[in-house]
Amino acid sequence: MKIKDCSLVRDLLPNYIDKVTSSETNVFIEEHLKNCEECRKSFENMSEKMEVNYESKENKKINIFRKVNKKIRILKTIIIIIILILIIIFVRNIAIINNIENMASKVNYNNYSKIMIETTEKYISKTEYYQNNDNFIKINTKMNEEGISKVISYRINGQEDMRIFDNGVENQDINKTSIEKDVQYQFLNKSFFGNIGIALSFGSVKNITLYNKPCYLLNVDNYLNFIDKETGLTIKEININNNSVIDYKYTFGDITDEKIEDLINNL
Numbered sequence: 001m002k003i004k005d006c007s008l009v010r011d012l013l014p015n016y017i018d019k020v021t022s023s024e025t026n027v028f029i030e031e032h033l034k035n036c037e038e039c040r041k042s043f044e045n046m047s048e049k050m051e052v053n054y055e056s057k058e059n060k061k062i063n064i065f066r067k068v069n070k071k072i073r074i075l076k077t078i079i080i081i082i083i084l085i086l087i088i089i090f091v092r093n094i095a096i097i098n099n100i101e102n103m104a105s106k107v108n109y110n111n112y113s114k115i116m117i118e119t120t121e122k123y124i125s126k127t128e129y130y131q132n133n134d135n136f137i138k139i140n141t142k143m144n145e146e147g148i149s150k151v152i153s154y155r156i157n158g159q160e161d162m163r164i165f166d167n168g169v170e171n172q173d174i175n176k177t178s179i180e181k182d183v184q185y186q187f188l189n190k191s192f193f194g195n196i197g198i199a200l201s202f203g204s205v206k207n208i209t210l211y212n213k214p215c216y217l218l219n220v221d222n223y224l225n226f227i228d229k230e231t232g233l234t235i236k237e238i239n240i241n242n243n244s245v246i247d248y249k250y251t252f253g254d255i256t257d258e259k260i261e262d263l264i265n266n267l
């Protein structure tokens, strides 16, 4: 056995173990290993090492797989938590809206007044509405660059009329057939499914205090509603899109027929 053969075989062993040597080389190496104890030992050593190496590579692959799996699990958990939070917000919004609706529907609208003041960039408008049973008067006063206009409609003891004044001068040619009793005001006059839509589109429902009253502030598409928690009635509306503000004031149980008659007689 020549020393030179040994060193050649040892150089070839890694490739032989990896099975990339030619069949002629294989015969040469196997012949040599049969007869050379030293080279056989180093062959055994090397094949063990390569196996360990191979195994550790497999382990690494498994570890990477486990890490990716863990990340996916964390991501899934985060998504589930976000969905749960959205569901909680949605259910809370539905509960608040239904509560507001319930309260607003319990208000007795038979004897009340409502005053709305709307301020926009183009005009200021004040609408007063007084009602007792079938009798009512609605006075709308609007101020803009052209002056002041007033539209008054009323019904007293079955008699209805409507009068319009432009800068203090009564307009005689008006269509008086469209006198309508004002609709009872409720914040949300929607179906349950309508409320779901509102709840879904809510940016937020906040608890705040306005004019010393605890309120809900509902923000829907830049449209802010301040709702009195005690009555469920809107007391302020702000439309950020067109810069308009509407303030509402209500009284209940103090509107008499005499008061309505007085207002009509003083037109």
Ligand SMILES: [Zn+2]
Pocket (backbone or CB within 6 Å): 001, 005, 006, 007, 009, 032, 036, 037, 038, 039
């Ligand atoms: Zn040898």
